[in-house]
Amino acid sequence: MALIVNGLSGALAAQAALNAASQNIANVMTPGYTRQGALLAAVSAKQAGALNAGSGVAVPALLRFSDGYKSLQMWQGASALGERATVQPYLSQLEQVVGNDAASLNSGLDAFFGALNAASVDPSSGPLRQQVLTAADALAQRFNSLNQVLSNQRVAVYQQRAATVDGINNLTAAVATLNREIAVTRASGINPSGLIDERDQKIDALAKLVALQVVEQPDGSRSLSLRGGQPLVVGAIAAKLALQGEPDGSQTLALAFAKESFTLGAGNLGGELGGLGDFERRVLTPLMASVTDMAEALTVRTNTQLAAGYALDGAVGQPLFEFDATSTTALLRVADGLVAEDLAFSTDPALPGDSGNLLALIELKSQPVGLTSLGTVLFGDAVTQLVGKLGMDSQQNQAALATAQTVRDQAEESWKSTSGVNSDEEAIAIMQFQQMYQANMKVIAVANELFDSTLAMMR
Template sequence: MSIINNALSGSLAAQLALDATSQNIANVKTVGYTRQGALLAALGPRGNLHSAGSGVEVSSLMRFSDSYKIHQMWRAASDLGQRSVTQPYLTQLEQVMGDDESSISSGLDTFFSALNAASLEPSSTPLRQQIITAANTMAQRFNTLNDVMRNQRTAIRQQMDAVVPQINLLTKDIAALNEKIASMQATGGNASALIDARDQRIDTLSGLVGVEVVDQADGSRNVSLRSGQPLVIGRTVSTLSLQSNPDGSKTLNVAFANETFTVAGGNLGGQLGGLDDFQRNTLVPLQQSIADIAKEVSATVNAQLAAGFAADGSAGVPLFVFDASSATGMLKVSGSVQAKDLAFSADGTAGDSGNLQKLIGLKDQSIAVSSIGTVLLGDANTQLLGKLGMDSKQNQSLLATAETVRSQAKENWAATSGVNADEEAINLMEFQKMYQANMKVIAVANELFDSTLAMMA
């Protein structure tokens, strides 16, 4: 009887719908799980022109997924990774450069204050010695800051070296999942769990490096860098590597099939892009600028001392030694200089302070600093700190924006793909009623069949 077949198809459809609902409820707290639902379709009459129809079927199990929303979430993850990874470095530099106990500005002020104090009594040995002590303290501040930046460069290289293997592992997983998903969908299987696993890996990958994702007809997803170099094409995966350059920087290479691509820095995105951008555009220029100031201090002070005479009338000797490549400190006080060697006299006369006055005036002399141009010696560090503060503030603002966009993207994704416990509870009751109603129809059909048999007996 068609009534029984219809009811049987309805009860089976209700069971499948309940199965999908139970799966959703079981995964209500599972991160990255995409809810599913049974898509019901009415079956038309089969042969009998007067039949209302042949019941119902579950035409497919549907994943409630919005491609635009998930791609938006991945782009937000890339921006968040890029901004969050650099902020600790910027904050550390701000603290070191702005701290009175370690800042170059404070060291310069102390050095020139010692020169001013000596101008009251140029022949005083303690005051002369105080200048050497202040010069040594200032040099140590240059060296300390340079060491901080050198350590940051080392940390960035190590962090980049750690990120690349993670990327390679994720791309291998994505390629393997592509193969499984394509195979399962080709046979009509439900690949939802595999797709969720792949999307989770792409989400993690996008936090490490900016990616572009393109869906394919067989269910696979192709993944590439923002600049176009392929990472995953179907089942084929690339291998990323970092090449060390003589200047300490890193060049990213992508080996795909039989080709190797060099990736230009500047638009990588994610943590890898953030580290590369910070090192290239902030840290290296800042380190060079600090070296510029140290070099100018050494050159100008030594040149002015060379133009004067010591207390015994001898020619002035250098106070500083500058060596940017030194591992023990790029700026040092000459080990041989003594208090009596400081050339304060302009004409060789004992007690004259003409050259000392010129030394004091060096603070207002213009110097060339690579990242900020021509500035006064006394203002150079302050302007560098101001520029660094602006970079840090801008990054903090972009970080806050990235966090907001990422949060909103996740909420938008969850509104479509996430499990709503209240909605699933309603579905549970509705499909339960559907099942019970169809079972009631079967019971009624059995009664009618029994009645028909009784009439024919």
């Protein structure tokens, strides 16, 4: 009788192992699938007797080949990669726009001051004066074009942030739902491996959007929180992120969990959400402020200097530029109604051909100017330094992006080495457990023959 019990338990154990191997092979190409295997354990003898070897084999559980540390490394890699990847398109666009020689502020400033230099040869020349107005108008248009690009980028950042927040809310809700389903499934004695794989994929997608801290709970659920400790998911309860508009047009993040609410800082969020905040805070906003600073300084200094001179008709100089910090498309423009004869190049109303005030205008290029992102620099060098700083920011992000991609790739490979399906290993396992099944069926057959022989002897 013991032969039959042992053989039957061995056959059933082999069948369970074959089922696990077949499931693995069926999902060899399924993204995020974690391989499984049967845990075999010898059953101790249940009857007395020194010759009783045991009561066969049991399968107490199916093993899920998962390493929490490797999963955490993969999610951290996703956060770093998402943070760097989401910023690079913005930086690349700014590099192309600001560094474009044909349409850059540098070319516009050089053309404007070049026209002033040309006019110093004959300050009373109408064509040379008109060239100054034309160069001034072209410079204003370049300021406006760059300001428009920067404003469009800010709108794009706000829109992408809103989409990211929606994605985070959807994923946290999905993780909370899966937490509940996994707990119920485990309590019912059903294998929850498929649900756990689905949850891990949701967490991986969420980690790309914002950096996470993940804690495994005894009931099989996973609690998620931000780097700052603010909860995102606890059991079957999910937090909700919301964007709030400020009077200055900026955005702030608020998190509501249960009856608590938190205001999140722009820094240390990680993922796409953190990358957008970091780019806006460190690059975009200072650059917009610096362009505005330059336009204002150019307007104030040029108009102030012109007011100290005299036009061809001896009249006091009129403003050349008009500045509007609140306008996206008209940050800087040439004053309405101004004509070439109104340019106050002379320091003496009785000498229209004098160039004293014109030379003072030309010297403005060599004067220092204070910019938000650079500090105090020479006016003529300001754009060059802005372009250099932008290029440095872009190169640093590209280097960090390459590193983040390498770290993520290595983390994925490490995860696959433990949790991924190897079709060759599974094929070998199927052969081994097939032989185990056949051997145990042979044991049962031998037991039946012995039983029949015993009965025949007793007739």
